[in-house]
Each structure stands twice: as C-alpha cells, then as structure tokens.
Amino acid sequence: MVLHTHRSTATPNHRIPAPGQVAFVGAGPGDAELLTLKALRALQGAEVVIHDRLVSSDVLEVINPAARLIDVGKQGFGLSTAQADINSLIVKHAHAGDRVVRLKGGDCTLFARLDEEIDALGGADLSWTIVPGITAASAAVASIGQSLTCRGRNGSVRFLTGHDTNGFADQDWKAIAHSGEVAAIYMGVKTARLIQGRLLMHGLDPNTPVTIVENASRPHERIIATILSRLPVDLATYCSGGPALTLLGLAPRASSKSLSNTESPKQELA
Structure with a gap:
C-alpha cells in the first residue's frame, strides 16, 4: 500500500506574510549608554529601523547590522519628510512581516507625533508597543x-x-x-x-x-x-x-x- 501526501509547491515568496511587529523606541538624547535595555533589545532584533534626524550616530551603531535603516528626518523650518509618508512607511513594512522599530530622539512620547503614527497603525489593524527613552x-x-x-x-x-x-x-x-x-x-x-x-x-x-x-x-x-x-x-x-x-x-x-x-x-x- 502506497500512501501519497500532498506537498505544497508554493515558494516562500508566494506566502502571505504575517503582520510584522512595530515598536516605537525612544533613542534618548544621544549617548548610546543612556539607551534602556529594552530599547537595545528592540534595536538589535529589528529588521527595519525608521529613524529621525536627531538620532545620534552612536545609537545607530548598536542597531542590528542586517537591519535596513530609513532616515525620515524632520527639521524645524527646514526640509522634512512628510508625516503621511512616515506613516505609510511604517504600515508598509509592518504589513510585509518585518520587525519594525520607529526610532525617535529622546522620549518617543514627547513632541514626537507619536499619536499620529499609532493611529495609522490602528487604521491598518496593526499592533504596536512603546519603549520610552530618556528625554x-x-x-x-x-x-x-x-x-x-x-x-x-x-x-x-x-x-x-x-x-x-x-x-x-x-x-x-x-x-x-x-x-x-x-x-x-x-x-x-x-x-x-x-x-x-x-x-x-x-x-x-x-x-x-x-x-x-x-x-x-x-x-x-x-x-x-x-x-x-x-x-x-x-x-x-x-x-x-x-x-x-x-x-x-x-x-x-x-x-x-x-x-x-x-x-x-x-x-x-x-
């Protein structure tokens, strides 16, 4: 008696990705030693990091080397990435199944337009966590x-x-x-x-x-x-x-x- 089992021929590229994880992380004022342990773990496990202009090079250096870094810097009275574009980037990479860190200088809950980005994730039915930082x-x-x-x-x-x-x-x-x-x-x-x-x-x-x-x-x-x-x-x-x-x-x-x-x-x- 021969048993036949069905084996899917679909490649990983044809699979519908599971929703990714999004963490809003406070990068602190610049000194990488002031990162919290929870922030460091998030950065080292990230696949995509969408970061602000004020995030220091010292902090960027501790990010997972394999992660994709996307600079969405804002500058008062200067050139800036539109907030709608930032929201779309976060949603896009989360929908693709990536572990996303939205990295903000200082504390991500203070003058960082956090609510707008959370609302964008909520509208896309995506979950998120917040890792506060030193302001x-x-x-x-x-x-x-x-x-x-x-x-x-x-x-x-x-x-x-x-x-x-x-x-x-x-x-x-x-x-x-x-x-x-x-x-x-x-x-x-x-x-x-x-x-x-x-x-x-x-x-x-x-x-x-x-x-x-x-x-x-x-x-x-x-x-x-x-x-x-x-x-x-x-x-x-x-x-x-x-x-x-x-x-x-x-x-x-x-x-x-x-x-x-x-x-x-x-x-x-x-």
Whole structure:
C-alpha cells in the first residue's frame, strides 16, 4: 500500500506574510549608554529601523547590522519628510512581516507625533508597543548639575515646544512669566527672539537665568549660560546648529564642572 501526501509547491515568496511587529523606541538624547535595555533589545532584533534626524550616530551603531535603516528626518523650518509618508512607511513594512522599530530622539512620547503614527497603525489593524527613552530635558539638567524640580524653588516644570506645524507655537506666556517658574523648551532656538519678547511683555525679569544645552550627553555638548535679556544674541553667537534645549529659570550649578566626563569635556559659555 502506497500512501501519497500532498506537498505544497508554493515558494516562500508566494506566502502571505504575517503582520510584522512595530515598536516605537525612544533613542534618548544621544549617548548610546543612556539607551534602556529594552530599547537595545528592540534595536538589535529589528529588521527595519525608521529613524529621525536627531538620532545620534552612536545609537545607530548598536542597531542590528542586517537591519535596513530609513532616515525620515524632520527639521524645524527646514526640509522634512512628510508625516503621511512616515506613516505609510511604517504600515508598509509592518504589513510585509518585518520587525519594525520607529526610532525617535529622546522620549518617543514627547513632541514626537507619536499619536499620529499609532493611529495609522490602528487604521491598518496593526499592533504596536512603546519603549520610552530618556528625554533631552533630563539629560540637560544632569549636565548642569540641577534638577527639574526643587522643594522651595518650583513644584512643577513645563515642557514646551518653540514651534509646531504652523510655525511659532504660542503658549501661556503670562503663566510662564511668573518668578520661579522652570520650563524646558524644545525646538526653541529659531524662535528665541519671539519667546524672549513674549516673556518680557508679560513682566518676567530680564535677568532671569536661561541655560541652553546643545548636543546634550554627546561628546560635543555645549552649555551656554545666559539671561533672558541676552538670549537671542548669545544663541546666535555660540550655538553651532546641533540639537539644543532651552532651560528657562535654571543656571548651571557652580560645581557642575566636576560632573563633566573627563573623556568628553563640555564647554560652558557665558
């Protein structure tokens, strides 16, 4: 008696791929050693990594060497990849069965248009996970030896963006202009003069300390300690064009130089 078994002649290319996995991963401020273990595992297991312009080369180096890297960089008031195109790329590769990492600088839940990309996956019936990262504000205050909140100084901190999809992002400057307020302003370099004008108009002391941390946590980090009245001038003089975060109401602690990494000296400019 001979038994015959049916064997499919379909090749793997003819199979309908299973839906891929999508992880939104925070790359942190730039230092690869600040990646979380969960982020590192996701990057080393990825097949496709769709990353932002602000993701550092050090972080890109720890990604699975076999992964395909797709740069979808955005730049405030400059050339950018359309958000709709980014959404389509994520959906396309997930539908193809790839393990996709959408890699965002800092923390992917903060000023990163995460909701729009999640909505695109939901509309395509695809699942996702979020791996948070260290945001630039945390790295910046660590570099100047300060904390974002301090008992007796400020019981709250504001996270603001200097511009949005329409240009300058207007905020509640009257509330921010109160003495003792602390704010971390993302993407505030090109709108510094407007921010300064709004705060002075609402009565904030021109001598209020402001610190700009450029390339926070990276080898070429630069700390610019100034005051509100000199903010636009000092930014134009000292900033080199790297990613920068503005800390309103905070100055570097006097002993912050002792916190510097001796292998990667920081520059403090006043």
